[in-house]
Amino acid sequence: MDQAVIFDMDGTLFRTETILERALDETFERLRSEGRWQGATPIDAYRSIMGVPLPIVWETLLPHHETAVREATDGYFLTRLVENIKSGNGALYPGVTELFKRLSGMGYTLFVASNGLIPYLEAIMSHYGLNRWITETYSIEQIDSLDKGNLVAQIVAKYDIQDGFVVGDRLSDILAARANGLVAIGCRFDFSQEEELRQADHIVDVLAEIPDILTTRHVSR
Incomplete structure (x- = not known):
């Protein structure tokens, strides 16, 4: 892939x-x-x-x-x-669907790896129609260790991912990228912490910044 x-x-x-x-x-x-x-x-x-x-x-x-x-x-x-x-009480961050459209058009394969449970993730994916762009969604309850690094490893193994990025707001996302030889993009959003973000390879303030990082950063595992 x-x-x-x-x-x-x-x-x-x-x-x-x-x-x-x-x-x-x-x-x-x-x-x-x-x-x-x-x-x-x-x-x-x-x-x-x-x-x-x-x-x-x-x-x-x-x-x-x-x-x-x-x-x-x-x-x-x-x-x-x-x-x-x-009930429509939630919301996506600005630019999510636009980002997915752009990345899909650029040939990137998109996944979700979350600490959320399956019914919760399915509700979000369904309500906002995100399955149009996401190849597969992974929940932490699919692995016994509750370690996001192991969860990402399942995606990497199943889809034979050679190059890639993990995008997230917390240290668990950054460490999951590092454990799997991927590039970590930290999101400076509502629940992020600066001391954790400093360990990421890149930091974004808005999702629209991600395509520029992807096009200028070549990854070799």
């Missing part, structure tokens, strides 16, 4: 904050109604760990709760995220 571009989803293509606070508050309201939580919804705590797999989210936000409660909370949160997407 010629060059490929592997995109993260949350905080890179999808503006997660447009549904995050609503879904999280709905979830913690349920916990409050069950007597399992007191006080405000920990939205800031979630933002600080945005991008990690959901099991780690609930270990962090509900450290003193039983596993069964965390699992039930995870399931309810997922349903609220999906329903908010289907």
Whole structure:
């Protein structure tokens, strides 16, 4: 396969904050109604760990709760995220569809590798019609390790990717690129952190900057 571009989803293509606070508050309201939580919804705590797999989210936000409660909370949160997407409460970052059209026209093969769960990713892909350009979407729940580097490795192996890029906003995306001999493009968006972005090969402030990087950077694994 010629060059490929592997995109993260949350905080890179999808503006997660447009549904995050609503879904999280709905979830913690349920916990409050069950007597399992007191006080405000920990939205800031979630933002600080945005991008990690959901099991780690609930270990962090509900450290003193039983596993069964965390699992039930995870399931309810997922349903609220999906329903908010289907209701049109979410949004893509500006220029996503234009970028996909341009890169597809340039001959790049596009993928998504995300820490999001399959129903969540399917809701986004379907609602915004992104499958027109994305060859395949990979979810972290497809691998036992919960390591994005291993997830990207599956794409690289299946499609025999020789040259390519990983585009994302967090360190896990940058490390996944490095582990697979790909170029890391860091997105300086809502949940990104400067100390993490400094480890990327390139940094963009808007998605429209990506094609110029791709056309000037030749990758050799």
